Amino acid sequence: MPTSKDVAALAGVSQSTVSYVMTGKRPISEKTRLRVEAAIEQLTYRPNAGARALASRKSQVIGLVIPITPEVHLGSIMEFVAVIAATARRFDHDVLLVTDQEGNQGLERVVGQQLCDGLILMQVQADDERIPVVRKLGVPVVFIGIPNDSTGLNCIDADFARAGELCVEEMAGAGHTNGVIIGWRPRLVGSRLNYVDRFLGGANAAAERLGVSLEHLPATSDRRSIEAAVDSCIAASQGMPAFVSPDVTVLELLPRILHEKGLEPGRDASVIGVGPVPDTMLALEETTILDIQPSLVSQHAVELLLRLMTADHPDAGGTLELIPPLVTHRHGTAGHSVPAPQSAS
Amino acid sequence: MPTSKDVAALAGVSQSTVSYVMTGKRPISEKTRLRVEAAIEQLTYRPNAGARALASRKSQVIGLVIPITPEVHLGSIMEFVAVIAATARRFDHDVLLVTDQEGNQGLERVVGQQLCDGLILMQVQADDERIPVVRKLGVPVVFIGIPNDSTGLNCIDADFARAGELCVEEMAGAGHTNGVIIGWRPRLVGSRLNYVDRFLGGANAAAERLGVSLEHLPATSDRRSIEAAVDSCIAASQGMPAFVSPDVTVLELLPRILHEKGLEPGRDASVIGVGPVPDTMLALEETTILDIQPSLVSQHAVELLLRLMTADHPDAGGTLELIPPLVTHRHGTAGHSVPAPQSAS
DNA sequence: TTGAAAGCGCTACCAC
DNA sequence: GTGGTAGCGCTTTCAA
Numbered sequence: 051m052p053t054s055k056d057v058a059a060l061a062g063v064s065q066s067t068v069s070y071v072m073t074g075k076r077p078i079s080e081k082t083r084l085r086v087e088a089a090i091e092q093l094t095y096r097p098n099a100g101a102r103a104l105a106s107r108k109s110q111v112i113g114l115v116i117p118i119t120p121e122v123h124l125g126s127i128m129e130f131v132a133v134i135a136a137t138a139r140r141f142d143h144d145v146l147l148v149t150d151q152e153g154n155q156g157l158e159r160v161v162g163q164q165l166c167d168g169l170i171l172m173q174v175q176a177d178d179e180r181i182p183v184v185r186k187l188g189v190p191v192v193f194i195g196i197p198n199d200s201t202g203l204n205c206i207d208a209d210f211a212r213a214g215e216l217c218v219e220e221m222a223g224a225g226h227t228n229g230v231i232i233g234w235r236p237r238l239v240g241s242r243l244n245y246v247d248r249f250l251g252g253a254n255a256a257a258e259r260l261g262v263s264l265e266h267l268p269a270t271s272d273r274r275s276i277e278a279a280v281d282s283c284i285a286a287s288q289g290m291p292a293f294v295s296p297d298v299t300v301l302e303l304l305p306r307i308l309h310e311k312g313l314e315p316g317r318d319a320s321v322i323g324v325g326p327v328p329d330t331m332l333a334l335e336e337t338t339i340l341d342i343q344p345s346l347v348s349q350h351a352v353e354l355l356l357r358l359m360t361a362d363h364p365d366a367g368g369t370l371e372l373i374p375p376l377v378t379h380r381h382g383t384a385g386h387s388v389p390a391p392q393s394a395s
Numbered sequence: 396m397p398t399s400k401d402v403a404a405l406a407g408v409s410q411s412t413v414s415y416v417m418t419g420k421r422p423i424s425e426k427t428r429l430r431v432e433a434a435i436e437q438l439t440y441r442p443n444a445g446a447r448a449l450a451s452r453k454s455q456v457i458g459l460v461i462p463i464t465p466e467v468h469l470g471s472i473m474e475f476v477a478v479i480a481a482t483a484r485r486f487d488h489d490v491l492l493v494t495d496q497e498g499n500q501g502l503e504r505v506v507g508q509q510l511c512d513g514l515i516l517m518q519v520q521a522d523d524e525r526i527p528v529v530r531k532l533g534v535p536v537v538f539i540g541i542p543n544d545s546t547g548l549n550c551i552d553a554d555f556a557r558a559g560e561l562c563v564e565e566m567a568g569a570g571h572t573n574g575v576i577i578g579w580r581p582r583l584v585g586s587r588l589n590y591v592d593r594f595l596g597g598a599n600a601a602a603e604r605l606g607v608s609l610e611h612l613p614a615t616s617d618r619r620s621i622e623a624a625v626d627s628c629i630a631a632s633q634g635m636p637a638f639v640s641p642d643v644t645v646l647e648l649l650p651r652i653l654h655e656k657g658l659e660p661g662r663d664a665s666v667i668g669v670g671p672v673p674d675t676m677l678a679l680e681e682t683t684i685l686d687i688q689p690s691l692v693s694q695h696a697v698e699l700l701l702r703l704m705t706a707d708h709p710d711a712g713g714t715l716e717l718i719p720p721l722v723t724h725r726h727g728t729a730g731h732s733v734p735a736p737q738s739a740s
Numbered sequence: 741t742t743g744a745a746a747g748c749g750c751t752a753c754c755a756c
Numbered sequence: 757g758t759g760g761t762a763g764c765g766c767t768t769t770c771a772a
Contacts, residue, residue, distance in 0.1 A: 100444070124470040124474055124477070125473065128476070149477065165444045
């Protein structure tokens, strides 16, 4: 492996000049810059990450803390992970994976070892126990999700309140006077993942404003519980029922259940899916999809973190950024597959 | 941040002694070891990763190259990723995420920068273009997947040939004389991802051996194409049809389609799902599941890589390890949800 | 516009 | 069983 010393020798300059060519931290004459660049090319020189981190006190790595609890949909997480990794690379950084099963120890470890210059935490809970640790961690941290007390923290998430609102507006616009939100296992509601509450809050406010009656039926991911919710919705509804679900597992099963009940979306019912929408959902033709744009959230999270990492001052005051959902109406003839809305990656 | 110098001072020993206490690379008297450990504890000392990597030429990091192409199921990938990260930690290593969109450049980069001591490559293709680069990379590499020419490479994967065999044996055991394998989009067959061919090969061999007629119907993930395959199977079958699918997206839609056709698994048809099985599949009661055990594959991949990384000699000859699938029969009454088989994590 | 040289914090050799 | 010390390869002052 060639070192910057080798490059310097080949280019006939000092080692520091090589360094400055690489970092651009001081002006270099065109002539020597070209010579150095040629030498770098010729030797396929790559700066040693450890040495660089040691000398500069910057690892160019961001730590990504992923949830591995069974209650979160793996595909949705992966969507975040992939975009975060790709975005980090666009800004010349790498991503170190930390699982949340390491807990607070893990955060302290990667920061203490100076393996990374900043952290992104996914699946942040309403009363996340990592918050006190994060506050005195000494590196910038970006949360994906909004805890109850977000003062001084940097949080970014999809705007679930707005999504709830939009769902109800869609329903009302389609002429419904009542509807049901199906999904999220009961113990999530009103507790740990507060995007659930934000969504319901937005939906209920809009329902009140628009004079629509709205109910929330929690459901686990098994068929029986979803079916029960659907039945109860049909029973309660005068006129065409409207189903809203922000839960991937529910959306996976909903098409089959509706079909069993003889309900055809667009004719006998309205269906609105929120969030990462599974393939089975896309098999339904007449639907409205509220894309919460995970990839946009991820990109912004990375960019925010990088901004904080390069800021001279420690971040004052914190940030709160909400990404608005993207509404897509899908119409189609049976069997004709409309591609899912693609957010920029 | 305290350094090992601080620890040494506090414990009244030399810096090298601290290092040896941490690494265990030479015997230390009980007495001084305890003093040093106390000092480490008291200062919450953590070795600087960059400095350690620089001096020891070992980063304690393994690079994980993930596919981000749209044709692979994100949830399945995430299952590997999570287990790999967790397993790496068990052996005191971390995981650096590399996306395959960086291509060969990415491999050369992370190795060149000495960001990691070894690599795991996921979603390895039959004729993977990364192979020539890997061969002269200078660090151990473990493939998840088996390329056509695996000589000298270290490969590990689920035993798809055996899975195919088992599927047919299941069918035959249930009294079927014919069946259909539904899934994998056409362009994957016979081409890039050769686990497809391994599966079909095993299945066909068993079919011939057992006198079962077997057909493979490729399908894209849209409803129309899966429905067509199902119809064609029903038409061709004398007696009860058997459906086998190793494709997550197909398995997601299959329950609904079967129901539309009035087919009840266990009564009118047999259904065998292979691989990571989605929630919708679990809604079917009478099924056989062939778990390809992604988490076991992941664990073994990490352990193999670590073995190669600590080996003094560069790995001679390569490795080929196949993880046998786990067969689970599910019986149940409608609405009663049997938990999915959990591989050890 | 460039160079020399002093570290960054750790490991591992050599000496005792 | 322990300590001294020379680097690992880079960045970054200070000096020219």
